[in-house]
Amino acid sequence: MVVILKNNSQKEQTQQLIEWLEGLGLGVHTVNGHYQTILGLLGDTSKVDIDMVKGLEIVEDVKRISEPYKNANRKFHPDDTVIDINGVKVGGGSFCYIAGPCSIESPEQIATIAKEVKAAGATLLRGGAFKPRTSPYAFQGMRGEGIDLLLHAKEETGLPIVTEIMDAAHLPLFENVDVVQVGARNMQNFELLKALGKTNKVVLLKRGLSSTLQELLMSAEYIMAGGNEKVILCERGIRTFETATRNTLDLSAIPMLKSMTHLPIVIDPSHATGIAKLVKPMAMAAAAAGADGLMIEVHNNPEKALCDGPQSLTPDAFADVVKCTNKIIEAIK
Amino acid sequence: MVVILKNNSQKEQTQQLIEWLEGLGLGVHTVNGHYQTILGLLGDTSKVDIDMVKGLEIVEDVKRISEPYKNANRKFHPDDTVIDINGVKVGGGSFCYIAGPCSIESPEQIATIAKEVKAAGATLLRGGAFKPRTSPYAFQGMRGEGIDLLLHAKEETGLPIVTEIMDAAHLPLFENVDVVQVGARNMQNFELLKALGKTNKVVLLKRGLSSTLQELLMSAEYIMAGGNEKVILCERGIRTFETATRNTLDLSAIPMLKSMTHLPIVIDPSHATGIAKLVKPMAMAAAAAGADGLMIEVHNNPEKALCDGPQSLTPDAFADVVKCTNKIIEAIK
Amino acid sequence: MVVILKNNSQKEQTQQLIEWLEGLGLGVHTVNGHYQTILGLLGDTSKVDIDMVKGLEIVEDVKRISEPYKNANRKFHPDDTVIDINGVKVGGGSFCYIAGPCSIESPEQIATIAKEVKAAGATLLRGGAFKPRTSPYAFQGMRGEGIDLLLHAKEETGLPIVTEIMDAAHLPLFENVDVVQVGARNMQNFELLKALGKTNKVVLLKRGLSSTLQELLMSAEYIMAGGNEKVILCERGIRTFETATRNTLDLSAIPMLKSMTHLPIVIDPSHATGIAKLVKPMAMAAAAAGADGLMIEVHNNPEKALCDGPQSLTPDAFADVVKCTNKIIEAIK
Amino acid sequence: MVVILKNNSQKEQTQQLIEWLEGLGLGVHTVNGHYQTILGLLGDTSKVDIDMVKGLEIVEDVKRISEPYKNANRKFHPDDTVIDINGVKVGGGSFCYIAGPCSIESPEQIATIAKEVKAAGATLLRGGAFKPRTSPYAFQGMRGEGIDLLLHAKEETGLPIVTEIMDAAHLPLFENVDVVQVGARNMQNFELLKALGKTNKVVLLKRGLSSTLQELLMSAEYIMAGGNEKVILCERGIRTFETATRNTLDLSAIPMLKSMTHLPIVIDPSHATGIAKLVKPMAMAAAAAGADGLMIEVHNNPEKALCDGPQSLTPDAFADVVKCTNKIIEAIK
Secondary structure: OEEEEOOOOOHHHHHHHHHHHHHOOOEEEEEEOOOOEEEEEEOOHHHOOHHHHHOOOOEEEEEOOOOOOOOOEHHHOOOOOOEEEOOEEEEOOEOEEEEEOOEOOOHHHHHHHHHHHHHHOOOEEEOEOOOOOOOOOOOOOOHHHHHHHHHHHHHHHOOOEEEEEOOHHHHHHHOOOOEEEEOHHHOOOHHHHHHHHOOOOEEEEEOOOOOOHHHHHHHHHHHHHOOOOOEEEEEOOEOOOOOOOOOEOEOOHHHHHHHHEOOOEEEOHHHHHOOHHHHHHHHHHHHHOOOOEEEEEEOOOHHHHHHOOOOOEOHHHHHHHHHHHHHHHHHHO | OEEEEOOOOOHHHHHHHHHHHHHOOOEEEEEEOOOOEEEEEEOOHHHOOHHHHHOOOOEEEEEOOOOOOOOOEHHHOOOOOOEEEOOEEEEOOEOEEEEEOOEOOOHHHHHHHHHHHHHHOOOEEEOEOOOOOOOOOOOOOOOHHHHHHHHHHHHHHOOOEEEEEOOHHHHHHHOOOOEEEEOHHHOOOHHHHHHHHOOOOEEEEEOOOOOOHHHHHHHHHHHHHOOOOOEEEEEOOEOOOOOOOOOEOEOOHHHHHHHHEOOOEEEOHHHHHOOHHHHHHHHHHHHHOOOOEEEEEEOOOHHHHHHOOOOOEOHHHHHHHHHHHHHHHHHHO | OEEEEOOOOOHHHHHHHHHHHHHOOOEEEEEEOOOOEEEEEEOOHHHOOHHHHHOOOOEEEEEOOOOOOOOOEHHHOOOOOOEEEOOEEEEOOEOEEEEEOOEOOOHHHHHHHHHHHHHHOOOEEEOEOOOOOOOOOOOOOOOHHHHHHHHHHHHHHOOOEEEEEOOHHHHHHHOOOOEEEEOHHHOOOHHHHHHHHOOOOEEEEEOOOOOOHHHHHHHHHHHHHOOOOOEEEEEOOEOOOOOOOOOEOEOOHHHHHHHHEOOOEEEOHHHHHOOHHHHHHHHHHHHHOOOOEEEEEEOOOHHHHHHOOOOOEOHHHHHHHHHHHHHHHHHHO | OEEEEOOOOOHHHHHHHHHHHHHOOOEEEEEEOOOOEEEEEEOOHHHOOHHHHHOOOOEEEEEOOOOOOOOOEHHHOOOOOOEEEOOEEEEOOEOEEEEEOOEOOOHHHHHHHHHHHHHHOOOEEEOEOOOOOOOOOOOOOOHHHHHHHHHHHHHHHOOOEEEEEOOHHHHHHHOOOOEEEEOHHHOOOHHHHHHHHOOOOEEEEEOOOOOOHHHHHHHHHHHHHOOOOOEEEEEOOEOOOOOOOOOEOEOOHHHHHHHHEOOOEEEOHHHHHOOHHHHHHHHHHHHHOOOOEEEEEEOOOHHHHHHOOOOOEOHHHHHHHHHHHHHHHHHHO
8 A cells, every 4th residue: 555645744744644554553664755755555454444544634645556355356366266056157167047037926937937947048047036126115026935936946947046135134034045146236235245254155246336346346355254255246237327228237347357356257137238139239248258157037928028027038038148148158268 | 107109019019008007007098199109197106117117019118207206205295394303403494413423433532522513513413333334354333332332422412313224133222323324325225224114213314326316215215105204315425437526416416305305405525525625615505505404524533633534524623614504504594 | 209297287388388389390289187288299309409398397307209310210221331441341240340559650650550450350440640638738649640651551551541530620631531530529529520421431430438329329410411421330438437447338339229220330449448458358248249340459569568558459469359359250140 | 656566567677667757757766665666756747648657567556646737736826816807807706697598599689688687697698609419400509690699799788708619610700709618518629629728718618528627627728738828617517327407516526626726617507407496506505615606597588488498597587596696605705
């Protein structure tokens, strides 16, 4: 960490700052330039609050050199993490397809769709039991009952299951869930992250709507710092000024995250774009950019197709996505 | 709600959609234009998922006419809500000053600062016991012990207290807290909002970093739908491309929210700008724009001033903010 | 266009509005709902200022149904536009590689690099003669002299050339330039767009840093309305809150624009990411998403590699990008 | 400027970089830390391209310490610049009201409104002759004829006039215009800025929709570097994710810019919010935050009020804004 002092910083204040930093157990290396004094900090600076130091009267700027994430950092863990989910591998060259409906609605719905997405190429089954909805008047999900239906579908198809958690208090309901999803709105629900860090569950952590890649890794770090290293990152679109798509899918996050961390990265083109016809080209682009998998919303009610989300594909359309994405994966091998 | 169909929408699909909408208990009024068919929906449309309908093959666009928030809507509640916090009124012309340190650090610290901010004009005392920190390695707050210290300071000064909650499971610790704060990162932690809706606590709800004003009101609606109407909204800066300030303080939110809702609105210029010298001009601007109060970070350790946040004021600087803001309030009466 | 009136709109004002709209030559179809009155406008609404109508006292909202762009609209021109640039086709299945240095620096530099990018697979040569720089103290380009050097490189290699224009007054210097580029900062320099609309030059129009896709098409429309239909669109990253990459490359713009317009779309991963190692994965992703070409910065001074931009590739690295991108193109055929 | 090298940077490359930097006339001070090597650059670093150096293989990061703007920098010019516009002073404690219609439409319109805004308290008259419109099919302004009408209104009222320029080629038409406005979309039209730098016109420079404060100052620097120091900055809203207001008015820009530069700063609440009822509270807030003036859209056609913009005030409403804003100015004196 480098602390750049202001031109006019007085000796006494500078000395006070140096002592305070040394009090934190850091080595302080002072460089007196013609115009500026620079302090180089040596040691474990991960506990220094960069915003706090930046705000000091005598400080011009602070530059963190080493990243504040340790467990998630590729520097200290050069090999890709490969996560084994009941035999389905994610990361390190294994590409996964997570598919299923937005919400679990009935035993028939989830059972049927589970079989259909499996036949179409899905390797994991997703379905929402707890639904974070902007409106308190909207359907909030079947909750515990929905998880039971999902577990039943898992039994029937053999597909490991992924479903979202919204509160640490619900953890007991997730006992047999293979992958616990943390949604974008809860990416910085730190109490939930801490609780998941104490479990041995695979966690699929979605990037917040306006979270930087570093913040995403810091949230992964919350889970990993608790001892649970099984974290899968998920980019699902960020909020920008553009209104043509629901969010803006940031595919450069894939190679960027790959250079920062060893954790696997999956892409959710359904939520990112909010438009069914964009799912296939974005899925193919994600594979071309080096993603470790896809998370795609699939509906199965032809007679009620009207009610399905704008971002949802039919099982047939999903099968086509898998086929075309596999061509990309084959081509870049 | 108005549903605009695509040019080429077929009769059968249109009929299916109309039947589905009628099945939701809505009246459907069809308008066949030369080029377009428009469906006007009558009745309670708050349960219709606008994104879902938008995504239908035959739908060009959907326009919600009535707002999806009911309890928070000024249309149905024209008078300002005035919240009484142990005798301190917020809203309807009463201006409040919420002041105190970012984190509670020790009995002496919070006791001293409580007296100082009271003397300087504060009407409510704030202090962080549970601290949402980006890094798991940063100080996470004194938690329950911090609340005890805050309660002690309340006893000594008579100032009602405001402190942040991070998980519904911690609610019992907040029994004697006057105002429970929901932080920006938890604005869409819907399980927490629901839990607060079942209490009779005053809730200070901070706008998320990338939340629209309508989303803020929908989160207030979560609390109010549970029966708790004592919600204070707080604008604390939104995330934009600009890096000169930590966030961009959206002061137009004040008159805009005033036209949308009857709830009181306070402004937090400390977190919004992240720069101490900007707190005073932004506090004055907030008052001029019609805010119902301010939330300001104040530190009190002159001998440890180095360690205080970049956005924190000394008690003296805070007294100056109060004095100058009061002049504005006087001028616009 | 649909105009939704406020609940309490008075008859007289409504009548005035209807008359004014009819005065613009539009048919007005009035729908009196239980709660709302809606006006359906028929005829050419492209001249109606939507913001102006939205602002009227009695208007709740306005919804444009038909897009305000005509010439660029795929609805009226279903087939892909294919632009022939001295034998190099862009659009309709032909993939182009535009490559070259950020700035033209010397006769040797541009001559050498032109040969190298041609050998590596480039189909068009780019090079900056006029350089839009944030700082007035930075190198502003070789201007007219640079264009001469570029023309010389064109003669030697046979590659058609692409270079940026910054002012309509410079047009005479572009007489022999094959493709005139309009940079992101000039996307809404309407006087420049109008001037280009009166030429028969191929125009490569870059999306502005915070321009929506519709605004990009409206700027293309400025050129096309003047009679010049040879417009190539270019996505080069948008400005968001994320700082890990210079800008955020919006690859969903490719399929989205493809549905809105018949014009070809190329992607500039160099400027979008600002990071050399991200150019290859983003180039491959762009091809997978259906782009019509790439624009890539290549430098050629091994002995001065230090001075080259962070986003620039060596000719060898560029050859690798072409090879890998061609695999994607082959796979998706 | 501080250049932070990567951990593993090799001696030879480092030496090459140092020589290259010295070749630019800079002093290079090397600091070898335990983990990192840091280069401190001394001398005029304004010509160093920070993005270029950042991109070098061996460079971890670059931190500019001195700002790249010189003429606009308050450090080198501590006193407020006061600009005299035919007797109307802007800056240094003098508050100006720039008012008038969005577009000049007819001799009667501009003549009438000029008298009305003068009576209401305006100190400068604005009116658009050249209109930057998103659509080529929208009214593009009366151009030269509009300027003549504006000059006539100036003669009749004595108010100095402000009007927008869109192309340097139109400069001769602006001979008698007092203040030449550069619109948000042209803030980085560098050829236009350079041309204005060679005139002795007062320039009102609007912040681009997604321009940082530093970029705004760099554009001012373009004008000032040419010898013209009469620049007034104007904040008019930035583009964010929020859609409740047309743009987000960034009032923290006022105190922030005041600390960075000595140039006057005016606020345009009309364009920023796009909503007439928000103009007054935002005008008052701007004054409270320390602005040097306001730019407000006023219309005057009561019989055609329907046609006026959503952001426009009547002369009476403008008079009320002046009265209330003057109370704020009085209060903070």
